[in-house]
Amino acid sequence: MTSIILVLNVGSSSIKFAAYPAGGNETPMLRGKIAGIGTDPRFTLSGAGMDAATFGPISADAGQEDLTVRLLRWLDADTALGPVVGVGHRVVHGGTEFSAPVRIDARVLETLAALEPLAPLHQPFNLAAIRAVAARHPDLPQIACFDTAFHQSQGELARLFALPRRFAARGVLRYGFHGLSYEFIAGELPRHLGDRADGRVVVAHLGNGASMCAMHGRKSVATSMGFTALDGLVMGRRCGTLDAGVVLYMQREMGMSADEIEDVLYRQSGLLGVSGISPDMRVLEDSDDPKAREAIDLFCYRAAMTLAGLVAALGGLDAIVFTAGIGENSARIRRLICERLDWLGVSLDPDANTANATRIGKAGSRCDVLVLPTDEECVIARSTKRLLGAGRLASGH
Ligand code: ADP
Numbered sequence: 001m002t003s004i005i006l007v008l009n010v011g012s013s014s015i016k017f018a019a020y021p022a023g024g025n026e027t028p029m030l031r032g033k034i035a036g037i038g039t040d041p042r043f044t045l046s047g048a049g050m051d052a053a054t055f056g057p058i059s060a061d062a063g064q065e066d067l068t069v070r071l072l073r074w075l076d077a078d079t080a081l082g083p084v085v086g087v088g089h090r091v092v093h094g095g096t097e098f099s100a101p102v103r104i105d106a107r108v109l110e111t112l113a114a115l116e117p118l119a120p121l122h123q124p125f126n127l128a129a130i131r132a133v134a135a136r137h138p139d140l141p142q143i144a145c146f147d148t149a150f151h152q153s154q155g156e157l158a159r160l161f162a163l164p165r166r167f168a169a170r171g172v173l174r175y176g177f178h179g180l181s182y183e184f185i186a187g188e189l190p191r192h193l194g195d196r197a198d199g200r201v202v203v204a205h206l207g208n209g210a211s212m213c214a215m216h217g218r219k220s221v222a223t224s225m226g227f228t229a230l231d232g233l234v235m236g237r238r239c240g241t242l243d244a245g246v247v248l249y250m251q252r253e254m255g256m257s258a259d260e261i262e263d264v265l266y267r268q269s270g271l272l273g274v275s276g277i278s279p280d281m282r283v284l285e286d287s288d289d290p291k292a293r294e295a296i297d298l299f300c301y302r303a304a305m306t307l308a309g310l311v312a313a314l315g316g317l318d319a320i321v322f323t324a325g326i327g328e329n330s331a332r333i334r335r336l337i338c339e340r341l342d343w344l345g346v347s348l349d350p351d352a353n354t355a356n357a358t359r360i361g362k363a364g365s366r367c368d369v370l371v372l373p374t375d376e377e378c379v380i381a382r383s384t385k386r387l388l389g390a391g392r393l394a395s396g397h
Contacts, residue, residue: 002082004029005384006075007377009090010064010129012121013037017071019047020381022085022388028377029081034058034067041067054078064125065132072133086141087133088384090180090376092122092229094146095171101149101383104130104142112144118171119228121266143384150179150186153219158313161227174231176223178205178213180376185321186218187379188372192358196368199318202310204303205374206333207324208236208279212303214310222313224306230265233306234299236279239269241302271295281326281333300333304340317344319368328373329356338369 002021007028009016014037019030030047041058045051055074058067075084089104093115102108109130116123130142159173182203189197201215210233214222224232224241234240242265250256250264264273272279275295277287284292311317320341322334331353338346345366353360361369 003085004075004081004083005086005088005381005388006072006084007088007090007380007384008068008071008129009376009380010068010125012125013039015064015067015071015129016377018377018381019075019079019081019084020377020385022385026378026381028381030079031377034071037062037064037067050079064128068129068132069136072137084140086143086384086388088143088145088380089126089130090147090380091126091130091144092147092177093119093175094144094148095175096152096173098144098146099149099152101143101145101380101387103387104134104144108144109134118175122229141388143380143387145180145380145383147177147179148175150182151176151213151220151223154221154223158222172227174223174226176211176213176220177225177229178209178211178223179220180379181205181323181374182213182215182220182223184375184379185323185372186215189218189319189321192370192372193319193368196318200311200314200316201319201321202307202314202317203321203323204307204327204337205324206233206303206322206326206330209238210235210240210303210324210326212306212310214314216314222310224310234274234295234302235270236281237267237270237272239265239273241306271299274298281330285330285332296333296336300336301340303337307337307341308344311344317346317367319370320346321370321372323372323374328371331356334360334369334371341367 005020005022007018015034017032018028020028030050032045035042039060043052043055043058072084075081091112095115097111112127133140133142160168161172185203198217203213203215205211209229211223211225213220230238232240247261250261270279271284275284275292277289277292278284284296326333334353335348338348346369347362347365348360348369349362356371358371360371361367
């Protein structure tokens with residue numbers, strides 16, 4: 001038996017988790033997910049040799065707090081993995097205060113709770129799980145790792161909206177998200193690009209949520225998501241960049257409430273809204289419906305426009321990296337985006353692209369194009385171990 005670090009990503013309808021050995025090894029012993037919380041809960045595991053049925057049935061009214069506590073109990077009692085000695089959480093918003101992972105205490109929790117209005121669909125669930133663990137296991141160290149932190153290196157221009165200053169003063173700024181994924185990719189770049197890793201790179205994280213990050217020196221210079229995770233690219237259900245006048249029109253002329261508008265922008269738009277079929281790229285790729293085709297084309301058109309804008313922020317382009325569900329798996333989407341970027345020196349090797357190879361750029365082209373799997377849980381596990389190790393040294397154990 002070894003002691004383990006539990007990584008938790010608690011969302012509005014799911015809990016994703018992974019268990020890592022607390023020692024040096026970076027391979028998870030177990031990965032799993034509780035999906036459909038509140039409606040049709042399902043527990044699945046991808047760890048070798050573990051039986052998901054040992055978790056037992058989950059009732060539809062079980063919430064994130066109950067399930068998080070139950071997950072800890074199950075890990076301790078029903079798996080032979082060993083005691084949980086630390087929990088690392090994905091926390092969507094660290095505001096302007098947190099530019100690095102932090103050990104959670106009452107003061108940190110209070111600061112994070114004050115940020116809930118900035119990420120109302122994510123932050124409350126992240127914090128509910130933290131509170132539930134703290135209530136049952138007050139001595140178990142918990143670490144918060146932030147989706148915003150990687151973007152703290154951005155300059156003032158990348159962060160400012162052209163609004164009166166008083167809005168920036170109360171935190172209305174472009175924060176950016178998906179930072180844990182970008183941190184992982186930034187760490188992988190030297191292995192694949194050598195010295196060019198520190199050049200001008202755009203990383204395209206294309207999943208259900210989607211964004212892009214312009215990196216120079218493997219640090220974030222600009223990103224497509226802004227104040228919330230709604231801005232930028234077309235996503236599964238989110239609209240991405242939208243003329244703010246549309247929101248006023250919905251409110252004034254269509255008589256929609258803030259909650260109704262939120263539901264349209266976050267849950268009914270994007271690939272789902274345009275296709276009228278599905279938020280899932282695989283389903284759209286398999287469909288012959290012209291609206292599915294148009295949703296795909298809009299996704300790629302807007303991705304190429306966003307990427308070109310980020311190239312302006314970087315002053316040039318040395319490499320593009322595709323990652324996350326769509327970026328790692330869809331040769332067609334990568335091709336449709338890259339075809340629009342030919343003028344930037346982007347050219348794909350069609351066979352390598354179809355094979356989902358790591359290097360998919362044509363040999364000798366000006367811009368490298370890579371496909372790299374991301375691993376947000378790994379970044380959380382690393383940070384959690386580092387902070388726990390530092391704590392042990394500091395307290396002289
Ligand atoms: P999340 O943001 O929920 O972590 P993922 O990174 O898992 O999302 O990405 C989910 C998206 O990836 C879905 O739109 C899914 O259809 C898409 N996807 C996964 N595999 C493929 C594939 N082979 N071809 C096209 N799209 C894919």
